Amino acid sequence: MLIITIKQGKEKSLLSGDPWIYPSAIEKVDGKPQERNRPGATAIVQSSARQFLARAAYNAKSQIAARVWTLREDEPVDHAMMKRRVQAAVAARGQGLDPQALATLVDGDKDGLPGLVVQAYGGQAGYLVCQFNAGAVELWKVPIVQALLAATGCANVYERCDPLVRKGEGLLVKPGALAGDEPPQRLMVRAGRGLVPMDIRTGFVYPK
Template identity: 65%
Template sequence: MLIITIKQGKEKSLLDKQPWIYASAVEKVDGKHEERNKPGATALVQSSSGQFLARAAYSPKSQIRARVWSFDQNEAVDHALVKRRVKAAVAAQAGAKGDHIALITGEANGLPGLLVDWHGGKQGYLICQFNAAGVDAWKVPIVQSLIAETGCANVYERADELMRKGEGLPVVEGALAGDEPPDETLLIEKGQRYIVDLKTGHKSKAG
């Protein structure tokens, strides 16, 4: 496992449970060469005195050098964590109404950099953006958990080019499971009718 040591005096934000670790706060990164160059590798984060601070996803090319998975020393970063957090996010939206639900919004759901919009219920589409190296590395179990918890079989990845390039990730888009969404989908928001291309997010008022 990688070990990220934080510069003396720079650990305050982590002690305050802030989830981002900037490159300027990192004193050193110890671990195998391949792990130190692998986007999304799990790292133990410690203070300059060796105190445990967090477990985080390492992103060697990003200015946000790591994003915290957990501040609990006893919580492992594994498939079970991913499943728990996806399940909790879906459960939190159980009473949501409408054709469009902002299902997962990154750090708020303990899945840093992941955005998931759910359109059209079980017969609709889950539109995902993996905007950070950590969630990108756990893409397969995330998608499996989303399908299991929502009952929606169609999962599509939309790429935010700027975000992914900033993380050193390839810009990829396409169906991750099931079918691609159609070019035009009717969306009703606050009484207004829109035509949306779910693949790109482009939206225009319906005539």
């Protein structure tokens, strides 16, 4: 596992709750080259005095060098963590949604899933649209999708890709269905009090 050592004094923002670690805060990164070059590889973050600070996802290709998973030393980063956090996010936001709205189910760092945005349309018979905007969640894509399928009962999961964001993270740009069917090109989506024609795969709103 990688070990990220933070420069003296730079741990203050981390301890105050900032989930992002920038390259300027890092003294050194120890570990195998293949791990250092893999976007989203799990790392232990320690202070300059070698005290544990966090577990984080490291990405040498990103302007955000590491994204914190947990400040608890006894909490491993594994499939079970992804399942728990997806379940918690869906439980918090998944009730009473307007089936014609494109509603947010998972909202990145707020849900402990850095870089992940999931929107729902159409209830269980509809679609989940996911954006894996960081190496952190890209590396755990399969268990995250499995957890979404189980937590929502929705069988159709589509990945939307923002080329600038994905390339900035060193990730491939490959939108498409991750489970079930791809959404149709045009759906009527709630916007305020009315409905607008939208391609939920991209977020493009058609002219009226």
